[in-house]
Amino acid sequence: MRPMSEVELVELETALRARPGDVNLKDCPSRRVLDLIADKWSVLVLVAVGSGVTRNGALLRTIEGVSQKMLTQTLRSLERNGLVDRAVQQVVPPRVDYTLTPPGASLLPLVRDMCRWARERMVDVELARAQAEGRTSG
Amino acid sequence: MRPMSEVELVELETALRARPGDVNLKDCPSRRVLDLIADKWSVLVLVAVGSGVTRNGALLRTIEGVSQKMLTQTLRSLERNGLVDRAVQQVVPPRVDYTLTPPGASLLPLVRDMCRWARERMVDVELARAQAEGRTSG
Numbered sequence: 012m013r014p015m016s017e018v019e020l021v022e023l024e025t026a027l028r029a030r031p032g033d034v035n036l037k038d039c040p041s042r043r044v045l046d047l048i049a050d051k052w053s054v055l056v057l058v059a060v061g062s063g064v065t066r067n068g069a070l071l072r073t074i075e076g077v078s079q080k081m082l083t084q085t086l087r088s089l090e091r092n093g094l095v096d097r098a099v100q101q102v103v104p105p106r107v108d109y110t111l112t113p114p115g116a117s118l119l120p121l122v123r124d125m126c127r128w129a130r131e132r133m134v135d136v137e138l139a140r141a142q143a144e145g146r147t148s149g
Numbered sequence: 150m151r152p153m154s155e156v157e158l159v160e161l162e163t164a165l166r167a168r169p170g171d172v173n174l175k176d177c178p179s180r181r182v183l184d185l186i187a188d189k190w191s192v193l194v195l196v197a198v199g200s201g202v203t204r205n206g207a208l209l210r211t212i213e214g215v216s217q218k219m220l221t222q223t224l225r226s227l228e229r230n231g232l233v234d235r236a237v238q239q240v241v242p243p244r245v246d247y248t249l250t251p252p253g254a255s256l257l258p259l260v261r262d263m264c265r266w267a268r269e270r271m272v273d274v275e276l277a278r279a280q281a282e283g284r285t286s287g
Contacts, residue, residue: 014283020276027275032268034193037214040275042189044267047274051180051187055172076175093277114273121262128259129182130170135252136185137165137178138158139231145152 047092052077052085054122057111060095061119065108094118185230190215190223192260195249198233199257203246232256 015023032041047053055074064073070082077085086109089095094115100106111119153161170179185191193212202211208220215223224247227233232253238244249257 015279020279023279024272024276027272032271034264034267035197035212040271041264041267042214044271044274045192045264046189048267049187049189049192049263051184054183054187059173074173076180091278091281092274093281094274112277114270114277117270118266121259121266124259124262125187126172126179126183128256129172129179129186132252132255133170133178133182134162134165136182136230136232138162139252140229141153141158141161143229143231 047088048118052081053089054125056085056089057094057115057118057122058126060109061111065110067107185226186256190219191227192263194223194227195232195253195256195260196264198247199249199254203248205245
């Protein structure tokens with residue numbers, strides 16, 4: 012595939028704007044966007060990058076339990092979808108920094124809210140599960 | 150496993166409250182909660198149930214592309230973790246309705262925000278991806 016021309020991009024944008032998004036429709040672009048952002052690793056990476064953790068090694072240390080493979084895949088997917096920028100610094104050895112793009116930055120408060128909710132509600136959720144497990148196997 | 154006693158539940162709650170949640174720690178209960186809620190199907194089911202779609206068949210029709218298996222799995226997981234209530238109505242034939250619990254209801258605005266963001270930003274994201282695809286394979 013060759014790069015899209017300006018005309019093709021404008022046509023694509025016109026087609027995309029022709030109907031409102033609906034995440035309940037399986038072929039709506041918004042469903043694909045939801046699939047991208049409603050994902051544990053995407054959320055954790057966006058929050059970390061948005062908090063100034065900009066390098067691969069630091070991300071790997073910050074987000075405990077993420078594998079290098081999963082981190083790379085998540086960063087690539089966020090970059091490809093325009094939520095994260097990958098900047099190669101011209102130093103020796105070359106250094107790569109990740110930052111949020113403007114759309115990525117606009118998502119940051121939402122993913123932070125998800126993490127805050129997970130922290131604040133973890134006791135309720137764990138107690139509910141402990142009781143459910145007692146009931147079903149008791 | 151037998152149902153937990155009151156004493157055991159209080160002990161579990163005390164242990165859970167002993168340290169603050171941190172979604173970056175792989176064994177923190179809040180990470181498990183994030184895994185539960187940062188999931189496309191959980192988000193779509195919570196939004197639908199929170200909008201008054203309370204029955205299995207209606208959920209299946211509303212959330213296009215979800216399989217019965219995935220819907221059942223998502224509902225069970227949300228129920229087990231105390232976000233959704235499953236009420237069997239004593240009618241003939243018996244009827245099952247799903248509703249949000251108070252914790253589930255407190256999550257509703259956040260998951261609605263995620264869906265709204267997906268709708269509002271789908272054009273930006275699609276254009277970014279179209280350009281990225283043109284670049285990498287052009």
